Amino acid sequence: MDVRLLGEVEVYSAGRPLDVGTPQQQVVLAVLVVNARRPVAMEALVDRVWGYDPPADPRPALYAHLSRIRGLLRQTTAPDGGAAGRVERRQAGYVLEIDPELVDLHRFRRLVEQDDDRPGDDEARATALAEALDLWRGEPLAGLPGEWAAQVRASWHQRRLDALVRWAQAEFRLGRPSAVISAVPDLTTEYPLAEPLECVLIRSLHAAGRGAEALDRYGVVRRRLAEELGTGPGEELRTLYRTVLAGDRPPPGPPPVTHHRPDPAPTTDGASVIRASVVASVGAPPRTGDTIRRRALLATLAAVVLPVATTSAYALRRDGCDREHGDGPPAVSVERAWELFATAEAFDQEGKAHEARAAVVAAVWVSEELIELAPDRTAPALAPAVLRTLGRAGVDFGISRSALLGRLGDPVRTPYPAISQAILLRGWRFTAPVFLDAVVRNYERTPGPTSPRNLADVHTDTLKAAVLESTRTRHGTRITEFDQLLAPRTP
Structure with a gap:
C-alpha cells in the first residue's frame, strides 16, 4: 500500500491505483492520514471539510465518506494478508490505523x-x-x-x-x-x-x-x-x-543546524512573518483575481510558523520526552506566536480585515500546538496576547483582568483557552456585548458536551448558543439569532 499526499491524493495497492472518491471524501481521508494513529474528533472533521459554513447536519455526509474510506482500505493488502489500514471509532474520535511508512x-x-x-x-x-x-x-x-x-x-x-x-x-x-x-x-x-x-x-x-x-x-x-x-x-x-x-574567498556558509536550536529572535514589525508567508506559497497556482502578495497572505499566514512548533515536538520526542510531559518548545516559538498576534493587530489598524483574520488564525494554530506541548509554560505566556485579540473581536469580561489571565493561562483545569481559541479561529467579530466568563459559564451548563480542554473538543453549535445566551442574560438583548451578533465580513 502506498498513500500519497505530496501531490494529488492517491492510494495504491500492489501497484494498482484505487478510487479515492470526491474532493470532500479526499479531504476526510487526508485529515485521517495526516493524523495517522491519532484520534480526530467529529467536530474537527466538520471544520476541516466545511470550514466556517457547514451544512445544518453534516454528520450523515461524514458517515458516508467514512464508510467509503473503509471500503477503500479493505482493498489494500498488508504483509499478513489483511488490510493495510483501517478506520476505528473511539471515544476521542476517528483513528486511522496505518503504518506511517506507507505514507x-x-x-x-x-x-x-x-x-x-x-x-x-x-x-x-x-x-x-x-x-x-x-x-x-x-x-x-x-x-x-x-x-x-x-x-x-x-x-x-x-x-x-x-x-x-x-x-x-x-x-x-x-x-x-x-x-x-x-x-x-x-x-x-x-x-x-x-x-x-x-x-x-x-x-x-x-x-x-x-x-x-x-x-x-x-x-x-x-x-x-x-x-x-x-x-x-x-x-x-x-x-x-x-x-x-x-573578490574574496567565498565564506564557508552556515554550519549544520538541527532543530534543537532556537531560531534567531524575530523582528518586531512583522516583516519576517509576511516574508516567510509569501515564500511558503508563491509556488501555488494563482486563483482568479488574486495577486501573489494577497494570495500568499491569505493562504499561508495561517500556517507559516507551524513548522517551528511541530519541529519542537520532534525534538522533544528525540530526547525521550512525551508530547504531554516534555519540557516544552524553544521560547522563540512563543515569540513567533506573539509576532503573529502583533501582525494581526497591525493589519487591523490598516483596515486589512482579511489579512488580519489570516494572521489570527495562524496565531491560534501555533498557540494550540505550543499549549499541547507544554501547557504550564506556554499558556500563561500567550494569555495576554489572546486577551488583547479577543478585545478587538468584541469580547469583554466581567471578572478582573488578573483572574481572567490566570484562567486563560490554565488550559489543564479551565476551558477558557480552548473556548477563546475557538472564537478567534472562527473569525467572529461581535457588535453586541459578549462577555467571555458568561460564555464559558453558559457552555459548561449546557447538557451533553464536556468542558473542553483543547480546541478539537469545542462544539460550534454549543458555543454559538452560549454566546447568544450570554447577551440575553447579562444585557437583556432581544437578539434571537447568533448571526445578528456578528459584524458583516468585508467582501
Missing part, C-alpha cells in the same frame, strides 16, 4: 528528522534530505478545497523549503557547488523570495568562479524583494554580496 508525508518527516540525528555527517545529511525531497510530486493535496487544505499545504511548503536549504548547504560544505548550481535555480522559481536558498546559490556560483553571475543573481533578488515586499535583502545576503564584490 509519503510521514516518510518525508522521518527523513528530515533523520537528517538531524547525524550532526557533522554532511554526506548522510545530504542523502537523507535528497531522498525526502524526491517524494514531492507537485502541489500537496492538489485540487482539494477549503481553508484547512490551504493551511496544511502552506505548512508543508515551508518544511520543504527548509529541507531544500539544508540540502543545498550540505552539498556546498561537501565541496559540490555544481550540484547546487544545477538544482537550485529551478527551485528558486518556486520560492522566489527565499533568501537562504538564494544565499547558498550565490555562494556556490562564487565558489565555482562565476562571480559575475553571483552579482547578477544578487541584483535580481534585491529587485524582487523590493517589488513584492517593499524591503531589502537581509544581513547575510548583504554580507555575501560584499564578499563577492571584493
Whole structure:
C-alpha cells in the first residue's frame, strides 16, 4: 500500500491505483492520514471539510465518506494478508490505523528528522534530505478545497523549503557547488523570495568562479524583494554580496543546524512573518483575481510558523520526552506566536480585515500546538496576547483582568483557552456585548458536551448558543439569532 499526499491524493495497492472518491471524501481521508494513529474528533472533521459554513447536519455526509474510506482500505493488502489500514471509532474520535511508512508525508518527516540525528555527517545529511525531497510530486493535496487544505499545504511548503536549504548547504560544505548550481535555480522559481536558498546559490556560483553571475543573481533578488515586499535583502545576503564584490574567498556558509536550536529572535514589525508567508506559497497556482502578495497572505499566514512548533515536538520526542510531559518548545516559538498576534493587530489598524483574520488564525494554530506541548509554560505566556485579540473581536469580561489571565493561562483545569481559541479561529467579530466568563459559564451548563480542554473538543453549535445566551442574560438583548451578533465580513 502506498498513500500519497505530496501531490494529488492517491492510494495504491500492489501497484494498482484505487478510487479515492470526491474532493470532500479526499479531504476526510487526508485529515485521517495526516493524523495517522491519532484520534480526530467529529467536530474537527466538520471544520476541516466545511470550514466556517457547514451544512445544518453534516454528520450523515461524514458517515458516508467514512464508510467509503473503509471500503477503500479493505482493498489494500498488508504483509499478513489483511488490510493495510483501517478506520476505528473511539471515544476521542476517528483513528486511522496505518503504518506511517506507507505514507509519503510521514516518510518525508522521518527523513528530515533523520537528517538531524547525524550532526557533522554532511554526506548522510545530504542523502537523507535528497531522498525526502524526491517524494514531492507537485502541489500537496492538489485540487482539494477549503481553508484547512490551504493551511496544511502552506505548512508543508515551508518544511520543504527548509529541507531544500539544508540540502543545498550540505552539498556546498561537501565541496559540490555544481550540484547546487544545477538544482537550485529551478527551485528558486518556486520560492522566489527565499533568501537562504538564494544565499547558498550565490555562494556556490562564487565558489565555482562565476562571480559575475553571483552579482547578477544578487541584483535580481534585491529587485524582487523590493517589488513584492517593499524591503531589502537581509544581513547575510548583504554580507555575501560584499564578499563577492571584493573578490574574496567565498565564506564557508552556515554550519549544520538541527532543530534543537532556537531560531534567531524575530523582528518586531512583522516583516519576517509576511516574508516567510509569501515564500511558503508563491509556488501555488494563482486563483482568479488574486495577486501573489494577497494570495500568499491569505493562504499561508495561517500556517507559516507551524513548522517551528511541530519541529519542537520532534525534538522533544528525540530526547525521550512525551508530547504531554516534555519540557516544552524553544521560547522563540512563543515569540513567533506573539509576532503573529502583533501582525494581526497591525493589519487591523490598516483596515486589512482579511489579512488580519489570516494572521489570527495562524496565531491560534501555533498557540494550540505550543499549549499541547507544554501547557504550564506556554499558556500563561500567550494569555495576554489572546486577551488583547479577543478585545478587538468584541469580547469583554466581567471578572478582573488578573483572574481572567490566570484562567486563560490554565488550559489543564479551565476551558477558557480552548473556548477563546475557538472564537478567534472562527473569525467572529461581535457588535453586541459578549462577555467571555458568561460564555464559558453558559457552555459548561449546557447538557451533553464536556468542558473542553483543547480546541478539537469545542462544539460550534454549543458555543454559538452560549454566546447568544450570554447577551440575553447579562444585557437583556432581544437578539434571537447568533448571526445578528456578528459584524458583516468585508467582501
